[in-house]
Amino acid sequence: MRIVVLGATGRMGGYLVPWLVEAGHQVITVSRGAEPLFRPHAAWKAVQHVSLDRAVEDAAGTLGARVRAMQPDVVIDNICYTLDSARHLVEALAGQVSHFLMCGTIWVHGPSSQVPTSEEQPRRPFGEYGIQKAAIEAYVLEQARRYGFPATVLHPGHIVGPGWAPLNPAGNFNLRVFRQLARGEELALPNLGLETVHHVHAEDVAQGFWLAMTQRSVALGESFHIVSPGALTLRGYAEAVAAWFGQPARLRFLPWDEWRKTVSEEDAQATWDHIAHSPHCSIRKAERLLGYHPRYTSLQAVYESVQWLIDHGKLEI
Numbered sequence: 001m002r003i004v005v006l007g008a009t010g011r012m013g014g015y016l017v018p019w020l021v022e023a024g025h026q027v028i029t030v031s032r033g034a035e036p037l038f039r040p041h042a043a044w045k046a047v048q049h050v051s052l053d054r055a056v057e058d059a060a061g062t063l064g065a066r067v068r069a070m071q072p073d074v075v076i077d078n079i080c081y082t083l084d085s086a087r088h089l090v091e092a093l094a095g096q097v098s099h100f101l102m103c104g105t106i107w108v109h110g111p112s113s114q115v116p117t118s119e120e121q122p123r124r125p126f127g128e129y130g131i132q133k134a135a136i137e138a139y140v141l142e143q144a145r146r147y148g149f150p151a152t153v154l155h156p157g158h159i160v161g162p163g164w165a166p167l168n169p170a171g172n173f174n175l176r177v178f179r180q181l182a183r184g185e186e187l188a189l190p191n192l193g194l195e196t197v198h199h200v201h202a203e204d205v206a207q208g209f210w211l212a213m214t215q216r217s218v219a220l221g222e223s224f225h226i227v228s229p230g231a232l233t234l235r236g237y238a239e240a241v242a243a244w245f246g247q248p249a250r251l252r253f254l255p256w257d258e259w260r261k262t263v264s265e266e267d268a269q270a271t272w273d274h275i276a277h278s279p280h281c282s283i284r285k286a287e288r289l290l291g292y293h294p295r296y297t298s299l300q301a302v303y304e305s306v307q308w309l310i311d312h313g314k315l316e317i
């Protein structure tokens, strides 16, 4: 098949694109830069690359025509963040493609209610990112159910892998948190440390896209969570990281308003965004319908990422 991947060179694409090439597909990668950002692989030599900036094409109203002109059988849209952009692309591709796979996020759910959260639960998104992603999901699935547009939406958790900083046990991206735990230093966590984060390895995200694409008939018109088998509490996550380095976790718990003063504004905002969602999503639907079996638990995925950071001199323990 001729497969166009929008936003191909990043975390998930670094795994998916080589799989698509190895399976014999013709792959057209689309992003601003041509180089894989995290995962070099010989397969990148076999793709056709188109450099474009989606923001520019969206503003000019030309993205849909450009993608349609690539004559794809399948489009994997990894970088859609607004309903307008989704609508424009879907209108351009209706009747032109056999499968359209869209990357969403588990943040379409807003705060958790009954956990593990299933795909069927009502959406209560907050924050512009989650609100737009939920609107995109509702729109493309409506196009699927009402008009037969061949869409599937995949919702990853916090994507982890070798090459970038994972979401840490304080719910932000500051690498100092891993250093503190590795050295047995005291770490303050907000509230009781019982809010949750739900990671997924980038390879497992690619697995989700691969399975949905290769099992088109069950995936059409559906959305799926693509996460690790279980979410982590901040506290449990911190204890596990300390244990990797042979340390006890010396944790201190502070009410949110006190805790936020102990970190930078940027870290506090990231932590707030994550703990206000406290995702804990079910993978039962993806297991049952697609045969999705994540290769990594959350801790295995984070361990690999942290080890990569240490090995590459990006995290001094």
Ligand SMILES: NC(=O)c1ccc[n+]([C@@H]2O[C@H](COP(=O)([O-])OP(=O)(O)OC[C@H]3O[C@@H](n4cnc5c(N)ncnc54)[C@H](OP(=O)(O)O)[C@@H]3O)[C@@H](O)[C@H]2O)c1
Pocket: 006, 007, 008, 009, 010, 011, 012, 013, 030, 031, 032, 033, 034, 037, 052, 053, 054, 055, 078, 079, 080, 103, 104, 105, 106, 155, 156, 157, 158, 159, 160
């Ligand atoms: N990261 C997470 O933890 C996470 C969690 C849940 C859901 N998601 C979803 O996963 C998807 C991917 O997000 P990500 O952060 O993980 O990114 P990513 O896939 O690692 O990288 C983004 C890709 O898109 C390209 N790109 C970025 N801006 C572009 C533009 N304006 N025009 C054309 N290409 C562009 C990048 O290459 P260039 O920079 O060279 O253009 C790269 O290939 C998104 O839909 C996001 O909502 C991510």
